[in-house]
Amino acid sequence: xxxxxxxxxxxxxxxxxxxxxxxxxxxxxxxxxxxxxxxxxxxxxxxxxxxxxxxxxxxxxxxxxxxxxxxxxxxxxxxxxxxxxxxxxxxxxxxxxxxxxxxxxxxxxxxxxxxxxxxxxxxxxxxxxxxxxxxxxxxxxxxxxxxxxxxxxxxxxxxxxxxxxxxxxxxxxxxxxxxxxxxxxxxxxxxxxxxxxxxxxxxxxxxxxxxxxxxxxxxxxxxxxxxxxxxxxxxxxxxxxxxxxxxxxxxxxxxxxxxxxxxxxxxxxxxx
DNA sequence: AGTACGTCCTGATCGC
DNA sequence: TGCGATCAGGACGTAC
Numbered sequence: 001x002x003x004x005x006x007x008x009x010x011x012x013x014x015x016x017x018x019x020x021x022x023x024x025x026x027x028x029x030x031x032x033x034x035x036x037x038x039x040x041x042x043x044x045x046x047x048x049x050x051x052x053x054x055x056x057x058x059x060x061x062x063x064x065x066x067x068x069x070x071x072x073x074x075x076x077x078x079x080x081x082x083x084x085x086x087x088x089x090x091x092x093x094x095x096x097x098x099x100x101x102x103x104x105x106x107x108x109x110x111x112x113x114x115x116x117x118x119x120x121x122x123x124x125x126x127x128x129x130x131x132x133x134x135x136x137x138x139x140x141x142x143x144x145x146x147x148x149x150x151x152x153x154x155x156x157x158x159x160x161x162x163x164x165x166x167x168x169x170x171x172x173x174x175x176x177x178x179x180x181x182x183x184x185x186x187x188x189x190x191x192x193x194x195x196x197x198x199x200x201x202x203x204x205x206x207x208x209x210x211x212x213x214x215x216x217x218x219x220x221x222x223x224x225x226x227x228x229x230x231x232x233x234x235x236x237x238x239x240x241x242x243x244x245x246x247x248x249x250x251x252x253x254x255x256x257x258x259x260x261x262x263x264x265x266x267x268x269x270x271x272x
Numbered sequence: 273a274g275t276a277c278g279t280c281c282t283g284a285t286c287g288c
Numbered sequence: 289t290g291c292g293a294t295c296a297g298g299a300c301g302t303a304c
Contacts, residue, residue, distance in 0.1 A: 031281095033280090033281095081281095082281090083281090083282085083283080098282090098283080115281095116281085116282060116283055116284095117280090117281050117282055117283075118280080118281050118282070119280070119281065119282095155273095155274090156274075156275095157274080157275085158274075158275060158276090162275085162276090260275090260276070260277085261276085261277075261278090
């Protein structure tokens, strides 16, 4: 589930749970392959004693800058993959069966990393740029202007939907919000990026920002209402994801197809 | 370089 | 109700 809005929601939950200021006392890794850097032993050793300074997000990555007693700084980086989720809970709370990793804190709570499909990833590094892939400016912080987007799409003949999923083009974009952005912009997901007009790219850029912002707002409300239970996954998009379902705009039937192997839904009439 | 495909995993859901 | 088949919202390595 985690795309930019879900990861941003997770980030805000960790802030609200007052994770910053706490120190890690222990790492319990339940699926070794999740830890990419360094090796397991060094990871557990390096994490111990680290005091969380803040919770940042870069695209779909959560970054926890840590400082230990000797004022050495490292960063714990988490990627939630396809099915990951994070929560901070008292150690005594019942453990969800899909929690793969737990990071004990110095106040009797622990950071829990749930990851049913085991596609999540974890790094502990001195310099995040060692492991982070190239990412576009964050769509929520104004850096992803129509000009920047147009430049990224220049000369690219792949379907626009496929390119929106590239994190170097739109950091944080995922399959669902790609469909939603294209629906809002009225653009067919299968069209070649190079064939888009300047006006369409402008509309697409605006739709990307709108789609992500609207979803985050929904999470914001849900979090306030349901705290401390993290908001369940909510429907942060407006287009249907069922073949034949009525288009919210023209009432015509939605089409389901595959673009680069990913489930793709669009209105053939509004997104001709 | 750009594009397309297979692969890593298991839980949830669908159809018979 | 039970059970096998299919599907899932990410990302990367590989090959053309």
